[in-house]
Amino acid sequence: METRREGQLREKRAGVWQIRWFVGRDAGGRRTYRSRTVHGSKREAQRVLREALGERDSGTVGPVRRMTLGTWLREWLEQVVRPRVRQTTMENYEMLLASYVESEKTLVARRLDAVRPNHVRVLLNGLTDRGLSARTVEYVHGLLSDAFRQAVRDRLISASPLDAVQRPPSRPVRERHPLEPEQLHSLLGALRGHRYEAAFLIAATTGLRPSEVCALRWADLDLRAGTTAVRRSLRWAKGGKPVFEEPKTPSSRRTAFLPQAVVEMLRTQRSVGGVTELGGLVFRTATGRPVHAGMLWQVFKRAAKEASLPPGTTQYDLRHSFATLAIAQGADPASVAGLLGHKSAKFTLDVYTHPSQEMRRRAAAQVAEAVGTPLAHPVRVP
Numbered sequence: 001m002e003t004r005r006e007g008q009l010r011e012k013r014a015g016v017w018q019i020r021w022f023v024g025r026d027a028g029g030r031r032t033y034r035s036r037t038v039h040g041s042k043r044e045a046q047r048v049l050r051e052a053l054g055e056r057d058s059g060t061v062g063p064v065r066r067m068t069l070g071t072w073l074r075e076w077l078e079q080v081v082r083p084r085v086r087q088t089t090m091e092n093y094e095m096l097l098a099s100y101v102e103s104e105k106t107l108v109a110r111r112l113d114a115v116r117p118n119h120v121r122v123l124l125n126g127l128t129d130r131g132l133s134a135r136t137v138e139y140v141h142g143l144l145s146d147a148f149r150q151a152v153r154d155r156l157i158s159a160s161p162l163d164a165v166q167r168p169p170s171r172p173v174r175e176r177h178p179l180e181p182e183q184l185h186s187l188l189g190a191l192r193g194h195r196y197e198a199a200f201l202i203a204a205t206t207g208l209r210p211s212e213v214c215a216l217r218w219a220d221l222d223l224r225a226g227t228t229a230v231r232r233s234l235r236w237a238k239g240g241k242p243v244f245e246e247p248k249t250p251s252s253r254r255t256a257f258l259p260q261a262v263v264e265m266l267r268t269q270r271s272v273g274g275v276t277e278l279g280g281l282v283f284r285t286a287t288g289r290p291v292h293a294g295m296l297w298q299v300f301k302r303a304a305k306e307a308s309l310p311p312g313t314t315q316y317d318l319r320h321s322f323a324t325l326a327i328a329q330g331a332d333p334a335s336v337a338g339l340l341g342h343k344s345a346k347f348t349l350d351v352y353t354h355p356s357q358e359m360r361r362r363a364a365a366q367v368a369e370a371v372g373t374p375l376a377h378p379v380r381v382p
Contacts, residue, residue, distance in 0.1 A: 007049045012037070017045035021052050034113070055158050069115050070108030072156070073097055076147045086245065088235050093143060100127055100140050113157050117164035120144060124168060137168045178317060178324040179309065186307035196291070196299055198265045199283050202228075203315065206256040207322035207340045210293040210315055211235060215244055216282040223267055226258045230341065234290055242290045252341040323352035 007021035020035040034052070038045040067075075077097065082090055102108050104123055107115070127137045141162070148160035179187065184204055191197045199213050211233040220229045231253060232244045247253045258266075266282070283291045293315075300315040319340070326336045333345040342348045 007053050009042075009045055009049055011042070015039060015041075017042065019045055019049040019052065021049065021056065023056050067112055067156075068108060069110050069112050070102060072112045072151060073101065073108070073147055076150055080150055081146075086248070087237065087243070091238065092139075096136075096139055096143050100132075100136070101144070112151060115148075115161050117161045120161055120165045124165070128168075134168060141165070141168055178321040179313070181325065183307065183309055184321060187303055187309060190303040190306040191299070194299065194303075195286075196283060196296060198262060198269060199291070199296065200300070200303075200315075200318070201262050201265065202256075202258070203318045204322065205259050205262065207319050207326075208256060209233065209319065210296055214283060214291045214293055214296070218270065218280040218282055221258075221266065221282070223258075223263050226260065226263050228256050228258060230254050230256055234293075236292060247341070249341075249343060251338070251343040254338060254341050256339065320352050323348060 007019065010018045010020075012018050017038045017040075018035060019038060020033055023032055023034050036048065036052070038048050074097075077090075077093060081093055085093075101123070104126075107119055107123055110119065124137055124141060127140060128134075145160070145162040148157070148162050151157050152160055188197075188201060188204065191200050194200075202208060202216075203210065203213050206228075208230060212230055215232045215234040216228060220231060222228070230247070232246055235243050235245060237243050269282075281290055285291055285295070297315055304313050323336055323340060326339070327333065327349075333349050336352075337343070337345040337348040340348060340352060342352075
């Protein structure tokens, strides 16, 4: 056995070496060591040992904590993630961890400092082979990346094995279906007289999210001014408990402007139903409960089918339609971003506006007119 600066090098068999080095003392004053098996030549083993001793001497890695990957992931969730995220996000992290990482018993039983890139690749490839979506695999990769980066910052390991694992290919962005005015008219016609007609009309004409529409209170409305304050959203916790949350960002706290038809509809609704319990919610079920966004989705699907909307159209496309139509009518992007609760107009343009064929044709016509060569089939250029 060869000893080097409190490090030991031992040949276990041909081409396989064990290195062991002193890293410090634990809380009880006992000497603690780390060990590692190196495959290759003696020179390679000596190099690895020198690097380990260098990391120890430079303080790159602190005194050893003999914990498994599973133990660290739970500690990271509770101590690092929980204090800085919403409960919904925390529940998503816990679901990902329990369903797709902790189910791999061999992996989570490994010591944190013994997890190698190939172990992570095997996990991610296995998830793909099980038929999980690219989005789910990407989320698991992100969870592990965050956890290992924190372990590096805490000096539990010198480097993250995720640094050597290629990020899964990004999932194709689902094609959005912003609706043309005629399609919106058909959809709203299919919803006429429904209990939640006003909810969908608000979504279509203000760009509010379904969770924001479901959280509206009568106290948020100023029907004389034709406005509503957007101050919270509704989510459903485990066990079916409704939870009202403050906006995530200051820009999400905003004022929306209501069309006269919505104002009249709400006045009628208030005079008939009155303002009752549950914080005076504008939209309630027949039993007085808050409305689940999933319930609105079922109503939307039936109306979309009746209106012959393109397959795949969702209630979130009302928000995209609002942004696209606002831009098409000449609204400046910054104002549209403000109405949607976005901080950046660039994000609004990149994600929430979808030029229609007519918008593209109008743009081409404007250029053609400018250079004196009108389109073969001209359109009216405003």
